[in-house]
Amino acid sequence: NAGVTQTPKFRVLKTGQSMTLLCAQDMNHEYMYWYRQDPGMGLRLIHYSVGEGTTAKGEVPDGYNVSRLKKQNFLLGLESAAPSQTSVYFCASSSRADTEAFFGQGTRLTVV
């Protein structure tokens, strides 16, 4: 009964390094989302996908790229990490746009 699984859970990067965060869901959901959570700012949408092979920009897409090659996976990439990208990242999925979103446990990323 996995739901939404994010890997890794923690990561420390040096400025300029790149990395990919993986999100996997086993609920056959069409919609998948990447959010970042910063103190006092709630959850801000980075990118989202409404189905396999589709992606779209959210509120704060700069510095990030995404891919949805398989329906169950949604990858978030940082090409050249910056200290401003230090945050907790959450992936979520839902069957429709107006139904419950299921969240992963989060990835705490620190860029030094």
Add this chain to the structure above:
Amino acid sequence: GENVEQHPSTLSVQEGDSAVIKCTYSDSASNYFPWYKQELGKGPQLIIDIRSNVGEKKDQRIAVTLNKTAKHFSLHITETQPEDSAVYFCAARLYNFNKFYFGSGTKLNVKP
């Protein structure tokens, strides 16, 4: 886009008392309003939601009210318990848009 404001940012109540968290939204086209609870170190989890064709919804000790005219909705928790201590987020979804806009969160502390 949509703008969701949430108040208060922190709320401390005595066990057994009621807690109320309020949110306002800016776009009258928003039609779906979920509430999420986030416990320390975990991802947000849906606790209750309401659609724009309903004014109130209740689930045991939790209720949500929606005032479309004033564009605000509230979460009510009665008979609070220490396990209700968490961060609560409201969100709004614009009709026909595939994303949610979250409030900045309320940290609820229930004192035993």
